[in-house]
Amino acid sequence: MLWVHVWTHVTSRDNKDPSENAAPPNGSRVSGSPTTQSPRGEPVLSAEAITKIYRMGDVDVHALSGVTFALHPGELVVLLGASGSGKSTLLNILGGLDTPTSGNVLYRGGNLTSADEAQLTRYRREHVGFVFQFYNLIPSLTARENVALVTDIVDSPMAPAEALELVGLGERMDHFPAQLSGGEQQRVAIARAVAKRPQILLCDEPTGALDFRTGVRVLDVLRHVNRELGTTTAVITHNAPVGEMAHRIVTLADGRIVSERRNEKPKDPSELSW
Ligand SMILES: Nc1ncnc2c1ncn2[C@@H]1O[C@H](COP(=O)(O)OP(=O)(O)OP(=O)(O)O)[C@@H](O)[C@H]1O
Ligand SMILES: [Mg+2]
Numbered sequence: 293m294l295w296v297h298v299w300t301h302v303t304s305r306d307n308k309d310p311s312e313n314a315a316p317p318n319g320s321r322v323s324g325s326p327t328t329q330s331p332r333g334e335p336v337l338s339a340e341a342i343t344k345i346y347r348m349g350d351v352d353v354h355a356l357s358g359v360t361f362a363l364h365p366g367e368l369v370v371l372l373g374a375s376g377s378g379k380s381t382l383l384n385i386l387g388g389l390d391t392p393t394s395g396n397v398l399y400r401g402g403n404l405t406s407a408d409e410a411q412l413t414r415y416r417r418e419h420v421g422f423v424f425q426f427y428n429l430i431p432s433l434t435a436r437e438n439v440a441l442v443t444d445i446v447d448s449p450m451a452p453a454e455a456l457e458l459v460g461l462g463e464r465m466d467h468f469p470a471q472l473s474g475g476e477q478q479r480v481a482i483a484r485a486v487a488k489r490p491q492i493l494l495c496d497e498p499t500g501a502l503d504f505r506t507g508v509r510v511l512d513v514l515r516h517v518n519r520e521l522g523t524t525t526a527v528i529t530h531n532a533p534v535g536e537m538a539h540r541i542v543t544l545a546d547g548r549i550v551s552e553r554r555n556e557k558p559k560d561p562s563e564l565s566w
Contacts, residue, residue: 335362335398336491336524337386342395344381344547355381356392357547363492368518368525368558370535373544379528380496382544386526387420387494388412400491418446421485421493421523423514425500427477429469435480436465439487446488455487456480458520459513475506479513486517493517493525500530504566511537511561531566 344356356378363369363386373379384390385397388404397404399415407415416422429438436452443449450458456465459479469477478498485493495514499507511527515537518525527534535541536559543551 333365336365336400338362338398339382339386339392340396340398342382342385342392342397344378344385344390345393354547356385358395359544359547359549361386361542361549363524363526365524366518366522367539368515368527368537369540369542370538371526371528371542371544372530372532372535375530377544378547379544381547383494383496383526383528387422387492388416389422418488419491421488421490423478423481423485423493423495423498425497427469427474427481429477429480429484431469434466434468435461435472435483438469438480439484442484443487448489450487450489452483452487455483458486458517459483473506474502475509478502478506478510482510482513482517486521486523489521491524493523495525495527497528497530499534507531508561508564511564515561533564533566536564537561 339359339361342356342359343354346353346355359378359382361382371379371382381390385392388397388407392405395405399419404412404415429435430441433441435456439452439455443452443455453462453465456462459482461476461479461483464472464476467476469480472480478501482498493514498514499510502510511534514525514527517523527538529535535553536555538555539558541551541553541555542549
């Protein structure tokens, strides 16, 4: 059966597949080399004409009204849009946390829309890292233990210490969340999301609860992960200037994509202000 074949490919963790952890074609995986072009290639993940209608009693809420969107290997995309425009709905559907009312979501050629719960769980666990506005760390566990919760359940993860080093928290590994600042807690959450080496990192307002300077530090970590690991990344934000650090900026309004802009010269997060 085609689905089974495709899904086996989708959920394969065979790291011998050279496409699995491929660097972005522009070589931007090298730390510090300025990224001047958007990575291209076959989409890792795509949404085709998706709609999402929430039925609230007699009223239908059209959260998404025909969105077609793709994430390409190694790219960093920023999603903008007013409150209620459908950003979180789109991200949740891409991440297999929610399903569309109609349309298809394809991950490396496998159709997530026809996946069952077990397959979606596997997709989320093995291929997607999530970062939310609130860090969702377990208060009674240290930074290292919070990351280890995830690395214990996937194949070929990074060591928790390596993931924490990657986000600049090598000195804070044995701190509990209450002993860390908000920005540091968010960096632990990012370490937790990337330690399983996901193909895709989905971030819903990762700087929403942080002050400007701390927010810039967190964005810098996301860009670092995108470059170092080549992780395809989507970031939702309310701060339009954050788009300047992305390869591509996509704007939603009323459940539709209303603009899409490629950014040939992504800025360093330290150059941003909002
Ligand atoms: N579970 C739900 N039940 C009913 N309506 C919902 C649900 N989730 C979202 N909506 C509606 O769908 C629309 C899109 O919501 P969504 O959360 O995607 O917006 P958003 O762009 O992320 O907004 P914000 O910037 O405020 O987070 C809104 O009108 C919202 O009220
Ligand atoms: Mg939202």
